[in-house]
Amino acid sequence: MLKFLKQVGDYTKETVQAAKYIGQGLSVTFDHMRRRPVTVLYPYEKLIPSERFRGRIHFEFDKCIACEVCVRVCPINLPVVDWDYDKTSKKKKLKHYSIDFGVCIFCGNCVEYCPTNCLSMTEEYELATYDRHELNYDNVALGRLPYKVTNDPMVTPLRELGYLPQGIIEPHDLPSAPSGLPRQ
Amino acid sequence: MNSGINLQGSFIDFFQGLGLPYGTVKLLWLPLPMLLLLLGATVGVLVVVWLERKISAAAQQRLGPEYAGPLGVLQPVADGVKLLVKEDIIPANSDPVLFTLGPMIVVIPVFLSYLIVPFGQNLVLTNIGTGVFLWIALSSVAPIGLLMSGYSSNNKYSLLGGLRAAAQSLSYEVPLALAVLAVVMMSNSLSTIDIIEQQSGYGIFGWNIWRQPVGFVIFWIAALAECERLPFDLPEAEEELVAGYQTEYAGMKFALFYLGSYVNLVLSALLVAVLYLGGWDFPIPIDPILQLLGIDSHVPWVQLITASLGITMTLLKAYFLVFLAILIRWTVPRVRIDQLLDLGWKFLLPIALVNLLLTAGLKLAFPVAFGG
16 A cells, blocks of 8 residues: 555656656747847848858969969869960960859868969859859959958848857847957 | 627528528528638638747747748748649559548548637537537547548558557547546536636636646647647657658648648637636626626627627637647657557546546535536
8 A cells, every 4th residue: 555655656756847847848948939039031131251261262363373283182173274385485374264163062172272372262152043054153253253241232241150249149239340350 | 698699690580581581591591600610710720820930930049931921921821822732642552532531531520629619608609518528529530530541641651650640649538538527527517608607707716727727737738639739749750750641641631631730729729728717708807897887798889898808818818828839849859659658548547537536526525616
């Protein structure tokens, strides 16, 4: 008889504990409702990419020496370097340079190994087109300056977590002067 | 029970006054409650789907639908239209009759159960004497539909999902019925109107939740299991059984399942409000206030105000329960099938029986408080 009562007692205690756990969980979930949503309302608000963001590659035609290191170092040998050896000036002459961003994996090897720093990575990631052949950028397209989120009047730029002041984890509702440096 | 606005009587009198025979007038009247039921249930579902998405988003610190209509209120309409225009697929080697009938059998009893839900003393579609029992009987028809859908899909995961769904539905019907039985024992009547009448008069302190706290919890858990809401959504657990018995369904048939699950949720919330939270009863008793102010409660404009108050209160209580269901969805992890069946048979059933015994004992000991 006593054993049965003890069992009932244990059972009740376990039930009460389970109810307490569920209650604690419900209070956490309920607490989340009073916080501001962290949604970035793309395309009306966009995050400012960080300085090391690996976006579209930028190419300076005049700095290139047609050494083809970028091609050798690329995992898929992607950049197409069209050069001729000019007998009169005893130099390589670059005719055309193109990278197909439909195939590029944006790893940044070519940027890292370029000896003249003519290749760099920009913050541009919105490369969508209706035809994949439009993604094959020639040296003119590669030389264009990237689209800056801060220059677009239709967009509210938001800073990423690394650039927010100490203690703040939410980019909305901040004063609009940018800090520029990552937080210490 | 005061005789308030009798719409059917007024309708019949009006048309008989125009010269139409009684039979024709009755025939003209019949579609109107049916249409009201369908319309009411559908609008309720649209609202609840929007609520679910917005409240789930708030609990997860995001925004939810924003662009389909102001504040995203047309999002469920967009969902519905999408499902309507999708292609209706019947898998090869499946049984087409069972495949088509399955969703219908799951959904129709739920819509039918709205007949007994009262929004006011005279604001109920039918005041059947067997009110709540009709709902319990109708909810027992659903497992047949689930088995049909699971079996006829010609898909082993759907079959397993259908079996699990039927097992879940059956296991939680018993505690549900026992919890309702305790309330019915206190109210001495199965009719929903009588159950609410018995709770009203004392404001918030007269509601059944104070006299049946354990019953409320049992009923709520069993109702969540019947609606297949988390933590009991094993039959349509996305990670486990693809979508269980709903896997092979697309377009309008899936829309029926989707609709049916939300209609069931609204129905359960309304029934909890009716059985335990006093239905249309205002937390502060109205009749003493009216008597104090010297206003006669049979005057039409007063009746209008009390009726609106009753409808608002019912909807608020149902909303609170729906909110609780959605919050629970994002708080609690899913239960396994064996844990689910254990909970139904080994936990809720004994406690429901003890609750019933206790209520019976208290009814005999204190007839004034527990419904003599």
